[in-house]
């Protein structure tokens with residue numbers, strides 16, 4: 001079945017099967033409510049209601065395996081959109097299409113489009129340079145992966161590969177990125193120490209600073225806190241909420257409370273399909289689909 005999800009009506013206007021809305025158990029609501037919805041996120045209507053990206057009929061194959069099936073969805077600018085679903089449903093595969101990460105491996109095939117606005121370019125078009133795309137669309141991985149370089153050089157790296165040579169500009173941009181990643185105060189006196197001397201949470205904020213340095217339009221977070229303790233997790237979540245003022249964010253998470261805390265929109269995926277998409281508060285309290293309800297109530301996955 002072809003499903004198209006549009007932000008102008010997040011309650012699935014094109015889906016004919018929404019008539020029987022299932023109300024989830026109290027446990028589902030509690031399980032998210034424990035972390036607390038950020039109701040301020042929902043009130044903070046972003047400066048615009050612009051669409052940053054639109055996924056149209058996206059299929060993705062690993063060789064002969066069809067990992068994404070006709071996914072269509074809009075991504076709202078300056079908001080956080082969470083991707084949830086059981087292991088193996090295609091969340092990371094979907095995320096990696098946005099910055100053409102799959103191009104690095106042979107046998108991958110994209111069909112469909114991801115249109116990036118306001119330029120209105122198709123990120124999956126063959127004439128789009130994947131390296132340039134990865135600068136415009138940054139990514140932060142599950143495990144912090146700093147380069148074996150100094151703290152400073154980790155952040156300067158992206159600037160150097162974009163051809164920036166002016167020392168002063170590099171210094172200013174490194175400082176700004178570290179400030180934006182809420183790390184500056186902790187590292188300003190040790191910029192030339194190895195990045196590996198930082199704690200796990202600091203390393204993840206360094207990876208965020210490294211991504212921010214080249215001023216991306218979208219940042220993709222693939223389970224960014226799964227390797228971190230609760231305190232480091234809280235600081236990354238705070239950062240994600242702040243960053244959406246400047247960038248558009250897509251985040252894969254297995255943590256329902258986290259999706260409830262940081263995201264305004266949630267997409268539930270299952271077996272390579274986008275099953276349901278809408279405002280996070282609705283998805284967790286009034287999911288329209290049985291599969292979504294089963295997932296958020298912990299009945300599978």
Ligand SMILES: Nc1ncnc2c1ncn2[C@@H]1O[C@H](COP(=O)(O)OP(=O)(O)OP(=O)(O)O)[C@@H](O)[C@H]1O
Pocket residue numbers: 062065067085086087088089090091092093094
């Ligand atoms: N490099 C690959 N080659 C072949 N199949 C792959 C490859 N990477 C992922 N897959 C398959 O694609 C499907 C989607 O995987 P993906 O990693 O996107 O799922 P996910 O929802 O992110 O899972 P998880 O939550 O466990 O990280 C799975 O069936 C997986 O086995």
